[in-house]
Amino acid sequence: MPEITRDEVAHLATLARIDLDDAELDHLAPQLSVILESVASISGVAGDDVPPTSHPVPLTNVFREDVVRPSLTPEQALSGAPASEQQRFAVPRILGDEQ
Amino acid sequence: MSDTLVAFDDVLASYDPALGLEVHVELNTATKMFCGCPAVFGGEPNTQVCPTCLGLPGAMPVVNGKAVESAIRIGLALNCEIAEWCRFARKNYFYPDMPKNFQTSQYDEPICFEGWMDVDVDGETFRVEIERAHMEEDTGKSLHVGGATGRIHGADYSLVDYNRAGIPLIEIVTKPIRGAGAKAPAVARAYVSQLRDLIVALGVSEARMDQGNLRADVNLSLAPKDSGTLGTRTETKNVNSFRSVERAVRYEMQRHAAILDSGGAIFQETRHWHEDTGVTTSGRPKSDADDYRYFPEPDLVPVAPSREWVEELRGTLPENPVERRARLQAEWGYTDLEMRDVVASGLLGPIEETVAAGASAQAARKWWIAELTRRANDAGVDVVDLGVSPAQVAAVQALVDAGTINDKLARQVFDGLLAGEGTPEEIVAARGLAVVSDDGALGAAVDAAIAANPDVADKIRDGKVAAAGALIGAVMKEMRGQADAARVRELILEKLA
Numbered sequence: 001m002p003e004i005t006r007d008e009v010a011h012l013a014t015l016a017r018i019d020l021d022d023a024e025l026d027h028l029a030p031q032l033s034v035i036l037e038s039v040a041s042i043s044g045v046a047g048d049d050v051p052p053t054s055h056p057v058p059l060t061n062v063f064r065e066d067v068v069r070p071s072l073t074p075e076q077a078l079s080g081a082p083a084s085e086q087q088r089f090a091v092p093r094i095l096g097d098e099q
Numbered sequence: 100m101s102d103t104l105v106a107f108d109d110v111l112a113s114y115d116p117a118l119g120l121e122v123h124v125e126l127n128t129a130t131k132m133f134c135g136c137p138a139v140f141g142g143e144p145n146t147q148v149c150p151t152c153l154g155l156p157g158a159m160p161v162v163n164g165k166a167v168e169s170a171i172r173i174g175l176a177l178n179c180e181i182a183e184w185c186r187f188a189r190k191n192y193f194y195p196d197m198p199k200n201f202q203t204s205q206y207d208e209p210i211c212f213e214g215w216m217d218v219d220v221d222g223e224t225f226r227v228e229i230e231r232a233h234m235e236e237d238t239g240k241s242l243h244v245g246g247a248t249g250r251i252h253g254a255d256y257s258l259v260d261y262n263r264a265g266i267p268l269i270e271i272v273t274k275p276i277r278g279a280g281a282k283a284p285a286v287a288r289a290y291v292s293q294l295r296d297l298i299v300a301l302g303v304s305e306a307r308m309d310q311g312n313l314r315a316d317v318n319l320s321l322a323p324k325d326s327g328t329l330g331t332r333t334e335t336k337n338v339n340s341f342r343s344v345e346r347a348v349r350y351e352m353q354r355h356a357a358i359l360d361s362g363g364a365i366f367q368e369t370r371h372w373h374e375d376t377g378v379t380t381s382g383r384p385k386s387d388a389d390d391y392r393y394f395p396e397p398d399l400v401p402v403a404p405s406r407e408w409v410e411e412l413r414g415t416l417p418e419n420p421v422e423r424r425a426r427l428q429a430e431w432g433y434t435d436l437e438m439r440d441v442v443a444s445g446l447l448g449p450i451e452e453t454v455a456a457g458a459s460a461q462a463a464r465k466w467w468i469a470e471l472t473r474r475a476n477d478a479g480v481d482v483v484d485l486g487v488s489p490a491q492v493a494a495v496q497a498l499v500d501a502g503t504i505n506d507k508l509a510r511q512v513f514d515g516l517l518a519g520e521g522t523p524e525e526i527v528a529a530r531g532l533a534v535v536s537d538d539g540a541l542g543a544a545v546d547a548a549i550a551a552n553p554d555v556a557d558k559i560r561d562g563k564v565a566a567a568g569a570l571i572g573a574v575m576k577e578m579r580g581q582a583d584a585a586r587v588r589e590l591i592l593e594k595l596a
Contacts, residue, residue, distance in 0.1 A: 062399075071149050
């Protein structure tokens with residue numbers, strides 16, 4: 001398991017919108033490596049006959065009927081919003097592009 | 100600042116274009132992809148939201164079975180393989196159009212893959228290979244407030260409505276389409292148009308491009324002619340009409356060629372299409388921020404459609420499009436040329452519906468191809484987005500067939516329909532458009548025309564019946580077109596017998 005570099009931690013922090021200063025990066029980068037190594041040790045235990053598992057419960061095809069259920073009222077929906085206007089969620093100015 | 104463009108023919112002398120199309124289809128399920136909120140268009144802001152589609156803590160998504168069914172039917176209609184087992188994945192990004200900070204999508208396990216669709220362009224068939232069709236959810240709608248332009252740049256803040264967030268989407272991605280050459284723009288348009296026909300025939304979406312039910316992203320690259328390679332592509336987003344798909348491909352071909360001719364390089368980037376000016380502008384370059392850190396969605400179990408279910412759904416598919424075109428042409432008695440125009444205009448479906456609503460095939464073709472297409476071109480929209488429905492066209496033709504109006508008056512009825520003045524019958528009444536076949540009023544006009552044109556009248560008395568045309572014209576003018584021309588002719592001949 002290759003060590004996770006300080007640059008990679010900085011990149012991840014940027015992607016996750018977490019502002020880390022140099023001291024924090026120095027502190028966290030080795031810790032993340034340790035965590036990854038610990039998780040990687042599981043790979044050593046699993047034999048070739050154990051496939052990677054994303055879902056621990058052996059269930060598939062859990063579907064819902066296409067039937068409308070009540071929505072929240074706009075007042076309820078917006079009640080937790082820090083700011084709203086015109087019955088919409090107000091969010092800070094967006095830089096960059098729409099997805 | 101405008102881009103330098105190379106003449107289209109010169110592009111083809113030096114380069115081979117490769118196209119790729121990504122089409123998002125918004126399904127017409129009653130509810131959203133992962134919750135029971137209604138998936139209808141046009142509700143008041145944030146009236147169709149719940150803890151799940153708002154991404155509130157603890158809310159759990161559950162897959163809409165009907166959406167999976169629609170995805171499989173689309174895949175089968177596109178000759179795809181259907182995955183025996185596949186998962187949803189989280190596409191992580193920070194943009195407030197999704198309140199969860201991720202979009203639930205599929206990553207390396209699409210439900211449908213490896214298909215194809217044959218596309219007719221000017222009588223030539225192109226096979227478009229389908230890479231994949233996967234399930235995902237639509238995003239919310241942002242309104243940008245403040246700033247000079249009202250567009251995203253310069254906005255002071257944004258207001259978000261999450262009614263659309265979570266509506267089921269199927270994203271259909273082609274493999275690179277090569278070898279289309281000069282027909283690349285037409286192939287792109289034909290693909291989107293014929294894909295829309297297929298979606299409509301499947302009944303899985305309203306498929307209205309003007310309402311965003313069907314949205315196309317156009318990838319284009321150029322490679323040196325006969326090199327067999329693929330160049331760097333640009334992706335032009337949200338090209339929202341058939342016509343624009345064609346124009347955007349053409350524009351990007353000409354723009355790429357100018358850059359490559361001058362020794363420059365194409366940067367992989369997103370571009371925006373501007374319907375009004377017919378140009379694309381740079382969006383943003385692909386960057387580190389496009390690291391979406393996909394991972395399997397832990398809150399949704401895998402989808403594993405049984406082969407029995409897939410075969411059952413295969414049995415519900417509409418007729419194969421190629422066979423359907425051949426059948427309709429035979430039923431309608433159109434010439435090859437007429438049929439080609441209809442298919443190229445994306446009017447197969449509307450004409451079929453118009454005929455089903457009672458109009459003759461020739462009448463339906465006349466109104467859609469001649470009258471409505473001209474109006475759509477004048478308005479700069481696709482004819483299917485003009486706002487006149489097949490049922491309305493059939494209703495107008497029924498009034499013509501009944502002798503209530505003639506073709507000339509029918510055009511005024513279309514004016515009324517486009518102005519939202521009600522049903523064809525209401526428009527005829529409100530505008531006073533019905534033809535006059537009342538002999539009293541017509542007789543007076545005929546007498547006046549005869550009196551005003553004694554020479555013509557004499558000719559008719561002498562048996563030169565063909566001369567009646569001049570008198571009919573005079574009467575029609577007098578009646579402002581609202582006369583039954585056949586009855587006018589009868590009256591003239593009676594009076595001059």
